[in-house]
Amino acid sequence: MGAVRVPHKPLLLLWLFGRLATTGSSIASYAAAEEPVNGLINQFGPPVRRATTRQRAAMPFVHLERELWDLRDAAGDPLGHEVPERRRFLLDLGATGRLHEDVERLLADPATFAAATRLLLARHFTSALAPIICDTVGLDVATSVEDSRLAVVSRRRRSAAFTERVLRVYAYSCAACGFDGRVGPVPVGVEAAHVRWHSQHGPDDVANGLALCSLHHTLLDLGVLGLTPDRRLKVSELYIAQAPAGRAIYDLAGRPLALPRPGEPSVDVEHITWHDRQVFRSYAA
Numbered sequence: 001m002g003a004v005r006v007p008h009k010p011l012l013l014l015w016l017f018g019r020l021a022t023t024g025s026s027i028a029s030y031a032a033a034e035e036p037v038n039g040l041i042n043q044f045g046p047p048v049r050r051a052t053t054r055q056r057a058a059m060p061f062v063h064l065e066r067e068l069w070d071l072r073d074a075a076g077d078p079l080g081h082e083v084p085e086r087r088r089f090l091l092d093l094g095a096t097g098r099l100h101e102d103v104e105r106l107l108a109d110p111a112t113f114a115a116a117t118r119l120l121l122a123r124h125f126t127s128a129l130a131p132i133i134c135d136t137v138g139l140d141v142a143t144s145v146e147d148s149r150l151a152v153v154s155r156r157r158r159s160a161a162f163t164e165r166v167l168r169v170y171a172y173s174c175a176a177c178g179f180d181g182r183v184g185p186v187p188v189g190v191e192a193a194h195v196r197w198h199s200q201h202g203p204d205d206v207a208n209g210l211a212l213c214s215l216h217h218t219l220l221d222l223g224v225l226g227l228t229p230d231r232r233l234k235v236s237e238l239y240i241a242q243a244p245a246g247r248a249i250y251d252l253a254g255r256p257l258a259l260p261r262p263g264e265p266s267v268d269v270e271h272i273t274w275h276d277r278q279v280f281r282s283y284a285a
């Protein structure tokens with residue numbers, strides 16, 4: 001249960017939130033939404049075959065809950081869930097959606113807006129991805145964090161034991177590159193990553209954790225870095241870099257992960273398989 005990621009509607013909503021925040025209205029034609037929402041789903045959604053990457057915005061545009069979303073054709077007639085989720089059809093219809101007026105009014109309250117944003121991010125993504133997604137859709141993540149300080153604090157407390165244990169088991173060093181920076185006694189830039197995302201029912205177990213530097217944590221969550229069943233790193237063929245620092249990522253391919261302390265479990269293959277299917281960017285035809 002919950003093995004397949006379905007972040008399509010949350011990504012459409014976050015894009016609409018960004019539009020609402022910048023323009024004051026969430027109104028959007030399918031023609032306007034298609035490119036940016038496809039981009040969001042292709043970047044932050046589960047991997048798919050290349051042939052379908054132009055179609056992905058159509059599903060959430062048609063199926064977003066009607067309690068939230070008012071979808072109409074060019075003549076102003078309401079469109080239901082029976083509309084085919086095909087781009088050509090939606091473009092020809094002149095399909096245009098808008099969050100209901102009362103939803104927009106609720107979201108006009110900054111605390112509600114921040115809480116809704118944070119909930120979507122927390123339930124469908126990871127802490128490493130949240131600021132990147134906010135940046136992409138034009139939302140100010142600092143405001144969200146400030147307004148929901150209490151929730152952030154309690155979330156931290158819950159995962160503090162996981163973080164501490166994973167970092168200790170990997171000696172406060174990145175399991176991919178060995179980065180082990182400290183300021184005095186305090187480790188910096190090394191984080192505990194969930195292989196199967198916490199938001200996607202990934203357990204707070206050492207067998208689902210890796211200590212990674214901030215860069216490699218982000219790249220793992222973005223699906224640029226992946227893991228093989230024999231616990232080596234792999235690099236997405238979609239990753240491109242010119243400068244030597246960027247190209248250093250290529251050198252990680254085939255490299256074995258650092259081992260945990262003796263007696264502690266390595267990453268479970270079940271979690272590696274989840275990451276491989278739901279996150280890693282491979283367009284294998």
Ligand SMILES: [Zn+2]
Nearest residue numbers: 174177213216
């Ligand atoms: Zn690293």
